[in-house]
Amino acid sequence: MSGSVVRVLRSVCRQQIKRSLNTGKCNCFQLRQHYYPQEQPHHHHGGNRNSNQGFGRATKICFGIFAGGVATCAAIAYALDRSVVQASHNLAHPPNLPWEFDGVLSTLNHGAIRRGWTVYKMVCSTCHSLKYVAFKDFVDVCFSEQEARDIAAEYEVEDGPDESGEMFMRECKLQDKIPGPYANEEAARAANNGALPPDLSYITNARENGKNYVFHLLTAYTDPPAGIELRDGQGFNPYFENGALGMAEMLQDGLVDYDDGTPAYKSQMAKDVVEFLTWTANQDWDTRKIVFFKGIGICVIMFAGFCTMYRARKTHHKYTKLHFLSKNKNQKCP
Numbered sequence: 288m289s290g291s292v293v294r295v296l297r298s299v300c301r302q303q304i305k306r307s308l309n310t311g312k313c314n315c316f317q318l319r320q321h322y323y324p325q326e327q328p329h330h331h332h333g334g335n336r337n338s339n340q341g342f343g344r345a346t347k348i349c350f351g352i353f354a355g356g357v358a359t360c361a362a363i364a365y366a367l368d369r370s371v372v373q374a375s376h377n378l379a380h381p382p383n384l385p386w387e388f389d390g391v392l393s394t395l396n397h398g399a400i401r402r403g404w405t406v407y408k409m410v411c412s413t414c415h416s417l418k419y420v421a422f423k424d425f426v427d428v429c430f431s432e433q434e435a436r437d438i439a440a441e442y443e444v445e446d447g448p449d450e451s452g453e454m455f456m457r458e459c460k461l462q463d464k465i466p467g468p469y470a471n472e473e474a475a476r477a478a479n480n481g482a483l484p485p486d487l488s489y490i491t492n493a494r495e496n497g498k499n500y501v502f503h504l505l506t507a508y509t510d511p512p513a514g515i516e517l518r519d520g521q522g523f524n525p526y527f528e529n530g531a532l533g534m535a536e537m538l539q540d541g542l543v544d545y546d547d548g549t550p551a552y553k554s555q556m557a558k559d560v561v562e563f564l565t566w567t568a569n570q571d572w573d574t575r576k577i578v579f580f581k582g583i584g585i586c587v588i589m590f591a592g593f594c595t596m597y598r599a600r601k602t603h604h605k606y607t608k609l610h611f612l613s614k615n616k617n618q619k620c621p
């Protein structure tokens with residue numbers, strides 16, 4: 288239908304041009320139409336030579352200088368951001384580790400998520416909550432439904448009121464969120480020399496360069512340098528602001544037993560718990576990548592369709608030239 292509209296418009300245009308030529312002062316020209324497979328704009332007879340020939344030289348130079356300046360500034364900012372020590376803070380910048388799941392085509396390792404849960408359960412859950420994760424989230428990610436039910440049954444949660452108006456404790460069910468170790472913030476601070484262990488559900492997203500930061504926070508404890516006094520329960524960690532971290536070193540080789548037989552080295556446990564915490568913070572990690580590729584696929588198909596349509600509809604207009612030639616060779620245009 289739109290094809291016929293284009294045809295009608297085209298013929299209307301042609302007629303109008305003819306009419307204006309005939310009714311104007313000058314009726315000494317006739318309209319000829321040529322189809323040129325390859326447009327040569329430089330040799331267009333009737334056209335304005337300077338129009339549509341791109342930007343001027345000065346504009347191009349200005350644009351080049353501007354783009355160069357922006358690129359240089361961005362490169363310097365990036366290099367400063369990546370530099371290991373930041374002069375403005377008293378902390379080391381965690382170097383980037385080659386996380387397998389960061390690849391465009393790679394997913395999280397679900398075995399590692401399962402091991403990471405073991406580390407969280409055996410070590411971190413003594414102090415840190417995971418209050419935005421429900422037991423049902425584990426199903427088909429790192430546990431079967433029955434396994435997730437069994438894990439939930441190990442926890443208790445307050446429910447109620449019952450018929451007599453009393454609150455009561457019951458075993459957790461699949462839909463419950465994972466209960467934290469402390470009843471409130473004050474209890475958490477009281478048990479940790481005044482420091483508050485943050486909820487870990489979104490920690491890898493909440494901290495800059497989260498995965499590398501948490502990994503190094505767990506593995507890079509050292510003796511404090513001269514002049515830094517640590518209080519009770521504190522450890523020195525160069526990746527934490529000012530170094531004095533209210534969490535002592537937690538991971539030691541062989542601290543947990545993995546059910547898949549992986550040797551539980553300190554770095555292995557840190558890596559697994561970081562992968563687990565990356566999943567808790569981004570439960571749609573794998574889905575996002577699949578949807579991204581589906582989106583790209585749809586865009587490619589639509590773009591190809593658009594190009595085909597463009598060629599079919601516009602080629603005629605693009606390569607058609609209108610020449611106005613004198614009807615009478617002796618007659619000159621006024």
Ligand code: HEC
Nearest residue numbers: 410411413414479482483484485490501532533534537560
């Ligand atoms: C004995 C209690 C305890 C255990 C066990 C523990 N932490 Fe901590 N954690 C703390 C406390 C307290 C803080 C707060 C430190 C501060 O603010 O100085 C903290 C802070 C943190 C932070 C945040 C630092 C920041 O940037 O605010 C992360 C991440 C963390 N812990 C991860 C873990 C992981 C992972 C585990 C398990 C392998 C773990 N912790 C085990 C007590 C603990």
